[in-house]
Ligand SMILES: [Zn+2]
């Protein structure tokens with residue numbers, strides 16, 4: 001699915017990485033370069049200015065000005081080739097040890113990707129068998145770089161860019177290696193597109209969930225509890241609860257039954273499942289003072305649910321068996337990678353596992369796709385799906401016939417459910433094909449959210465069976481699904497999507513009553529309305545403070561309360577009122593004036609039916 005515009009943008013961004021390196025080399029001639037790839041919306045380059053020098057954002061103006069010169073010169077990007085040993089000699093002569101290391105890896109293993117290389121050999125001198133004979137270089141003016149390309153024709157053809165930030169980055173991501181500086185830039189085809197992107201970032205800053213989390217008192221962190229372990233306040237807990245209840249109601253309607261498992265397990269379980277080998281270093285280990293068994297905090301729920309499935313003999317008539325649970329898993333993420341709710345160590349999932357006969361997979365997956373669509377439609381986010389399929393390599397486990405059928409089923413379901421989707425060959429998990437859903441938020445950013453994953457491997461590893469109609473034992477297919485995914489991560493997305501202006505059914509505080517004075521009548525009346533609202537299940541409060549009405553109304557605005565009702569002499573005598581509706585809320589029909597009872601019941605109905613527009 002090559003898109004010429006995307007390809008050109010890629011070449012532009014990559015060329016800008018070279019242009020930035022060109023500029024930096026002119027300004028700091030001794031600079032040593034690491035890698036300079038294209039990333040989302042732009043590019044970066046890792047540089048090492050030596051022990052005594054450091055780049056800062058104050059240097060960006062100078063670097064950008066030098067880059068502008070390179071661009072104005074419009075010199076061609078010239079490709080050349082060197083035998084790999086000559087290239088290594090070139091890197092040595094030019095004082096580029098990082099490039100030298102990359103070239104040695106390339107020569108020995110045919111790749112420079114640290115994750116694909118033998119750790120023991122990484123960064124050593126290549127001797128013996130040679131995987132790569134020649135390597136390519138690109139030159140723009142006075143700067144030459146080891147590179148595979150592609151590039152734009154000349155330095156003048158790179159669109160609009162801006163340097164954004166500089167961060168520390170260990171060489172090859174390993175903290176034992178020297179720390180370099182990573183300079184990020186963004187780039188787009190036109191100045192207008194760059195402007196739009198920068199405006200979006202400004203808006204994103206205002207909506208930052210960490211900032212709003214504080215302002216709206218939703219969650220906190222405590223040094224005593226530890227990083228990556230968010231604590232949710234009463235208001236934040238309402239958010240979690242409302243979103244979870246919604247996801248759970250969809251599960252129930254689709255025939256899922258709730259199960260419940262403990263948060264620790266013997267590590268054996270993860271050895272059987274195969275997760276120990278893959279995720280061993282992400283596990284929190286727990287010690288018993290009583291037995292010598294080793295325990296871990298669960299990093300996922302599937303192996304536990306499998307044990308419930310395996311606890312009874314199952315017949316073809318029992319399937320599909322569908323379990324769901326909203327529960328927390330724990331992963332020992334690196335401290336440096338934690339951030340707000342986006343990346344945490346206690347991850348709450350709205351997880352489900354269905355065990356189905358092969359002929360039932362379509363029905364199960366169809367139900368899950370519908371549930372995902374219902375939830376995101378209600379939240380006002382549009383969805384796109386990536387169908388992650390296998391390629392021809394041998395890294396996939398399970399019968400090829402099962403794979404082919406499952407992939408055909410998924411494709412067909414995506415079409416019949418009118419999902420916007422694309423296929424990604426080679427992106428499947430080793431255990432089965434999957435659907436990854438991406439939701440677009442209010443400012444156009446796409447976030448990976450729900451997943452539906454087929455699994456042919458865990459049933460095998462755990463020896464899960466059912467008795468088929470002909471009496472033979474058969475393996476069920478397992479279908480994993482999370483609709484919200486990680487609730488913490490989802491909240492980081494959702495808080496920013498709404499900018500904290502939650503719809504009625506999610507809002508921690510739905511109605512705020514404001515008294516005009518502290519007189520007995522007023523206070524009593526407000527108290528009566530408060531009780532009525534609570535009886536209807538509303539999240540309602542009274543502001544009876546000694547402040548002016550104007551100040552109280554502004555306060556309610558700051559807290560982004562959907563409905564505010566002022567209670568004064570007129571309201572008390574007539575028992576009628578006009579609610580103030582939060583400005584962003586779309587009104588479908590306005591009432592001039594209504595009695596309190598009618599108002600409270602309408603809000604309760606709106607909340608129950610999860611409306612996105614108000615009729616008040
Ligand atoms: Zn390049």
Ligand SMILES: [Zn+2]
Nearest residue numbers: 301302353480
């Ligand atoms: Zn699972």
